[in-house]
Amino acid sequence: xxxxxxxxxxxxxxxxxxxxxxxxxxxxxxxxxxxxxxxxxxxxxxxxxxxxxxxxxxxxxxxxxxxxxxxxxxxxxxxxxxxxxxxxxxxxxxxxxxxxxxxxxxxxxxxxxxxxxxxxxxxxxxxxxxxxxxxxxxxxxxxxxxxxxxxxxxxxxxxxxxxxxxxxxxxxxxxxxxxxxxxxxxxxxxxxxxxxxxxxxxxxxxxxxxxxxxxxxxxxxxxxxxxxxxxxxxxxxxxxxxxxxxxxxxxxxxxxxxxxxxxxxxxxxxxxxxxxxxxxxxxxxxxxxxxxxxxxxxxxxxxxxxxxxxxxxxxxxxxxxxxxxxxxxxxxxxxxxxxxxxxxxxx
Amino acid sequence: xxxxxxxxxxxxxxxxxxxxxxxxxxxxxxxxxxxxxxxxxxxxxxxxxxxxxxxxxxxxxxxxxxxxxxxxxxxxxxxxxxxxxxxxxxxxxxxxxxxxxxxxxxxxxxxxxxxxxxxxxxxxxxxxxxxxxxxxxxxxxxxxxxxxxxxxxxxxxxxxxxxxxxxxxxxxxxxxxxxxxxxxxxxxxxxxxxxxxxxxxxxxxxxxxxxxxxxxxxxxxxxxxxxxxxxxxxxxxxxxxxxxxxxxxxxxxxxxxxxxxxxxxxxxxxxxxxxxxxxxxxxxxxxxxxxxxxxxxxxxxxxxxxxxxxxxxxxxxxxxxxxxxxxxxxxxxxxxxxxxxxxxxxx
Numbered sequence: 001x002x003x004x005x006x007x008x009x010x011x012x013x014x015x016x017x018x019x020x021x022x023x024x025x026x027x028x029x030x031x032x033x034x035x036x037x038x039x040x041x042x043x044x045x046x047x048x049x050x051x052x053x054x055x056x057x058x059x060x061x062x063x064x065x066x067x068x069x070x071x072x073x074x075x076x077x078x079x080x081x082x083x084x085x086x087x088x089x090x091x092x093x094x095x096x097x098x099x100x101x102x103x104x105x106x107x108x109x110x111x112x113x114x115x116x117x118x119x120x121x122x123x124x125x126x127x128x129x130x131x132x133x134x135x136x137x138x139x140x141x142x143x144x145x146x147x148x149x150x151x152x153x154x155x156x157x158x159x160x161x162x163x164x165x166x167x168x169x170x171x172x173x174x175x176x177x178x179x180x181x182x183x184x185x186x187x188x189x190x191x192x193x194x195x196x197x198x199x200x201x202x203x204x205x206x207x208x209x210x211x212x213x214x215x216x217x218x219x220x221x222x223x224x225x226x227x228x229x230x231x232x233x234x235x236x237x238x239x240x241x242x243x244x245x246x247x248x249x250x251x252x253x254x255x256x257x258x259x260x261x262x263x264x265x266x267x268x269x270x271x272x273x274x275x276x277x278x279x280x281x282x283x284x285x286x287x288x289x290x291x292x293x294x295x296x297x298x299x300x301x302x303x304x305x306x307x308x309x310x311x312x313x314x315x316x317x318x319x320x321x322x323x324x325x326x327x328x329x330x331x332x333x334x335x336x337x338x339x340x341x342x343x344x345x346x347x
Numbered sequence: 348x349x350x351x352x353x354x355x356x357x358x359x360x361x362x363x364x365x366x367x368x369x370x371x372x373x374x375x376x377x378x379x380x381x382x383x384x385x386x387x388x389x390x391x392x393x394x395x396x397x398x399x400x401x402x403x404x405x406x407x408x409x410x411x412x413x414x415x416x417x418x419x420x421x422x423x424x425x426x427x428x429x430x431x432x433x434x435x436x437x438x439x440x441x442x443x444x445x446x447x448x449x450x451x452x453x454x455x456x457x458x459x460x461x462x463x464x465x466x467x468x469x470x471x472x473x474x475x476x477x478x479x480x481x482x483x484x485x486x487x488x489x490x491x492x493x494x495x496x497x498x499x500x501x502x503x504x505x506x507x508x509x510x511x512x513x514x515x516x517x518x519x520x521x522x523x524x525x526x527x528x529x530x531x532x533x534x535x536x537x538x539x540x541x542x543x544x545x546x547x548x549x550x551x552x553x554x555x556x557x558x559x560x561x562x563x564x565x566x567x568x569x570x571x572x573x574x575x576x577x578x579x580x581x582x583x584x585x586x587x588x589x590x591x592x593x594x595x596x597x598x599x600x601x602x603x604x605x606x607x608x609x610x611x612x613x614x615x616x617x618x619x620x621x622x623x624x625x626x627x628x629x630x631x632x633x634x635x636x637x638x639x640x641x642x643x644x645x646x647x648x649x650x651x652x653x654x655x656x657x658x659x660x661x662x663x664x665x666x667x668x669x670x671x672x673x674x675x676x677x678x679x680x681x682x683x684x685x686x687x688x689x690x691x692x693x694x
Contacts, residue, residue, distance in 0.1 A: 059621075066588075067621045232617070241413075251619045265612025270579070272598045272628030274406075274414045279626045281619030 006030040008317045010106035012078045015071075016061055019259040022321035025061070026078060026106075034111050036088045043113050044089035044096075048082035048104045051317070051338040052132035053324050055230070058258035068283045078106040078320075082340075083120065083131045094119065101131045106320055108340055123299045133166055133335035134302065134309055135295050137284055141252060142170035143294040144287040147178075149250045149280050150226040154179030157220055159239055162230030162255060163204065164191035166309075166335035170298075171228045172201050173307050180226075183219045185235060187330045194333060199308055213238050226250065232257045233264055240268035247277040259328060310334030315342070353377040355664045357453035359425045362418075363408055365608040369668035372408070373425060373453075381458050383435045390460050391436035391443075395429035395451045398664070398685040399479035400671050402577070405605035415630045425453040425667075429687075430467065430478045441466065448478045453667055455687055470646045480513055480682035481649065481656055482642050484631055488599060489517035490641040491634045494525075496627050497573040497597045501526030504567055506586055509577030509602060510551065511538035513656075513682035517645075518575045519548050520654050527573070530566045532582060534677045541680060546655055560585050573597065579604045580611055587615035594624040606675060657681030662689070 013027045034045055060079050063071040072079050082104030086094050091114055094100060099120040104110035120131050133139060145167075152158050158175040162168040163184030172195065175182045184195040184204040192204035203219045205212060216238055223244035229236050232254025243249065257263040272278060287294075301307040312332035314323030320338045327336045360374045381392055407426050410418040419426050429451030433441050438461055441447060446467040451457035467478050480486060492514075499505050505522040509515040510531030519542065522529045531542040531551040539551035550566045552559060563585055570591035576583050579601025590596065604610040619625060634641075648654040659679035661670030667685045674683045 065621070066618070068623075237612070251616070253620070254617050257617070263614045263617070265584070265614035265616055267610045267612035269598070269612055269616070269626070270601050270604070270610070270628070271413070272626060273600070273630065274412070274628070276415075276629050276633060278628070279616070279619060281617070281621070281625070282623050283620065286623060 005033055007033045007107055007109045009108075010078050010317060010320055011075055012061065012072045013075060015063065015074065016259075018261040020058065020061060020325070022325050026321040028318050033109050036090075039088065039090045039111065040113075042091050043111055044086050044091045044094045046082070046084045046100055046102055046104055046110045046112055047087045047341070048084040048108055048110060049339070049341045050083050050129040050132055051104070051106060051320060051340060052081040052136060052138070053314070053320065053327050053336040053338060054080075054137065055253050055255045055258065055327065057324060058328070068285065079103065080106050081132055081137060082110065083128050083136075084110075084340075099128060101136065106317065106338075108317060123302070125303055126299070129311065129335075129337055130309075132337060133311070134170060134298050134307060138166040138335060139170055139298055140287060140291055140294055141284045142167045142174060143298065144284060144290070145250045145252050145282055146171050146174055146226070146228060148287070149282050150228060150248050152178050152180045152226045155181075156225035157181045157183065157222055157244070158226045158228065159183045159185065159216075159220065159224045159242075160228040160230070161185040161207075161235050161239075162253070163195055163201070164188075164333045165230060166332075167252065168228070168230050169195070169199060169309065169334060170307070173199055173301075175226075176200055176202075177301060177306055183216070183224075185216075185231075191333055194310075207235055217242060223247070228252060229254070231255050232266075236266045237268045240266055240271045243271055243275050243277045245275050245277070247275060249277065249279040251279050251281040255328065312336045314338045316340070352380055354380045354454055354456040356455070357425050357664060357667055358422055359408065359419045360422060362410065362421065363606075366606040367405065367408060367672075369672050373668040375665050380456050383437075386435065386437045386458065387460075389438050390458055391433050391438045391441045393429070393431045393447055393449055393451055393457045393459055393464075394434045394688065395431040395455055395457060396686070396688045397430050397476040397479055398451070398453060398667060398687060399428040399483060399485070400661070400667065400674050400683040400685060401427075401484065402600050402602045402605065402674065404671060405675070415632065426450065427453050428479055428484055429457065430475050430483075431457075431687075446475060448483065453664065453685075455664060470649075472650055473646070476658065476682075476684055477656075479684060480658065481517060481645050481654065485513040485682060486517055486645055487634060487638055487641055488631045489514045489521060490645065491631060491637070492597045492599050492629055493518050493521055493573070493575060495634070496629050497575060497595050499525050499527045499573045502528075503572035504528045504530065504569055504591070505573045505575065506530045506532065506563075506567065506571045506589075507575040507577070508532040508554075508582050508586075509600070510542055510548070511535075511680045512577060513679075514599065515575070515577050516542070516546060516656065516681060517654070520546055520648075522573075523547050523549075524648060524653055530563070532563075532578075538680055541657075554582055564589060570594070575599060576601070578602050579613075583613045584615045587613055587618045590618055590622050590624045592622050592624070594622060596624065596626040598626050598628040602675065659683045661685045663687070 086098040101118045164186040195201040195204035227239040233256035433445040448465045511533040531548045542548040542551035574586040580603035
């Protein structure tokens with residue numbers, strides 16, 4: 001197959017201090033689509049159908065701290081996970097037509113050498129883009145963060161913030177499957193309705209309500225055994241105040257702080273002493289060898305109707321920077337994705 | 348034996364906001380020594396020889412937070428651990444002449460019903476007041492906090508703050524016994540000299556030095572596997588920056604923050620995510636059933652010359668409030684004690 005046309009790419013061009021700016025931080029460029037002739041042995045070209053947008057991307061833009069991954073370099077294609085289809089290959093493992101998940105970056109076409117690539121077998125009732133959501137980094141984060149770090153026991157109380165987000169909504173549903181009482185914290189009435197009425201959360205609370213802290217106390221009469229934190233800031237402090245004896249705080253993210261020049265530390269952290277509690281972080285990549293176990297469980301729950309999910313879709317790669325900003329503004333419900341290929345032109 | 352004379356007591360009379368004030372927060376009173384006739388069956392009178400002063404006392408003065416212990420009430424004798432001798436008894440378990448450790452409070456004589464009382468058998472080479480230090484709450488805190496929460500492995504790097512204090516100096520010595528590299532953080536050159544030259548710490552750093560953070564980085568080339576935190580504040584933040592992958596932060600205390608109206612949270616706590624690390628608190632009382640195991644180990648190390656300790660003594664109960672303030676100012680090296688009975692009048 002002859003590839004032609006342009007490869008739209010989003011370059012990371014300016015390291016932000018504090019809040020990133022869609023038009024200053026990124027630059028859209030058009031380059032030729034890689035040619036089959038240019039491929040080395042073992043390489044293949046992926047046409048990316050969907051790009052995942054994630055809060056962690058803000059961290060990848062910073063070079064000021066020790067991290068689990070190198071920062072994105074200036075003028076490099078912005079890092080991101082994609083799912084797509086192999087359109088040309090000099091690899092014996094990945095053949096044209098194969099559906100794959102790769103760290104494809106913010107671009108329409110990616111040359112991969114197979115490292116970190118994952119051939120996809122889309123289960124019944126699932127979509128290709130679920131491999132960026134419930135079967136992707138998002139799903140793995142929810143599954144291992146909750147079960148391996150939070151270790152909820154039936155009858156315990158689990159609180160999750162960013163609850164209407166991709167990770168949070170799955171955390172709450174898995175916690176329900178495990179027999180816990182689940183309280184979700186989100187930023188609008190619509191989100192809370194979705195959590196309570198469709199996803200089966202016991203209680204969903206809007207943190208923008210004036211009496212939020214009172215409502216949180218009322219919803220957690222036996223305190224909080226597991227707090228899965230996606231947001232940091234004041235909500236983390238309130239949950240620290242309500243942590244139960246031997247409680248576990250899963251430090252997954254701190255989306256409220258990523259764009260702050262002077263991030264806010266949890267001033268109530270000494271509750272960890274009085275309540276013999278702990279805060280623990282994790283990086284989902286460490287669980288790579290155990291992903292199949294999680295995918296198997298989540299696929300089963302999906303088929304049983306115990307897991308629901310939504311997508312918040314930005315159309316077109318050119319709009320990806322704006323889409324990321326909307327994620328940070330909390331406009332999304334469910335998994336934030338960029339759709340790179342419209343259905344009509346789908347290969 | 349007829350008891351007579353006065354029982355000097357220190358009452359807690361005003362709940363401080365922020366910094367406590369020795370003369371406003373406390374009041375010295377003289378009451379009659381309890382009489383033998385007033386004892387109920389099972390009760391006994393202890394003459395307190397030594398009173399322990401501890402950073403945790405600041406927490407006991409506050410009623411604004413959930414804690415592991417009720418706050419001290421206004422006009423109540425201030426809470427504190429003491430060691431002393433039973434001078435009169437209607438108990439079958441505790442007899443006149445027995446040496447005991449009790450929560451005797453800031454007073455010369457205490458009536459006890461035996462609850463929480465511990466009959467002491469002072470090992471060779473030890474002193475009665477060691478049951479407030481290395482064999483008391485201090486020692487138990489160091490032992491279980493380090494070994495049970497920190498779980499250091501030989502070859503790892505352990506950092507302890509408040510290192511010249513009663514708990515910190517023992518933490519460092521136990522960490523050395525366990526084969527780790529030990530860095531102590533303290534507030535003066537004299538303290539650092541003691542830690543390096545007498546206690547065998549690998550490095551001791553003065554946090555008041557202008558280039559402290561650079562020195563800390565240089566002293567922890569393989570980062571920090573276990574950070575035993577007694578102080579909180581900026582030092583906690585610096586150690587979070589240097590935490591190793593899978594590092595453990597033992598949240599023991601936060602003496603720098605206890606008197607702050609607006610305590611400072613650790614703004615670098617998201618390093619817990621990038622380094623898959625944890626922060627965990629504990630309350631030493633939970634380890635009560637395992638104290639004998641710790642006392643046995645520490646007594647053995649003491650006899651082998653592997654454990655050294657110092658006392659920072661305030662003479663006379665009237666001076667206890669000032670002594671507590673000196674502890675918070677970091678004037679002490681080693682265990683802060685109040686001596687209630689001078690040798691000449693010793694029973």
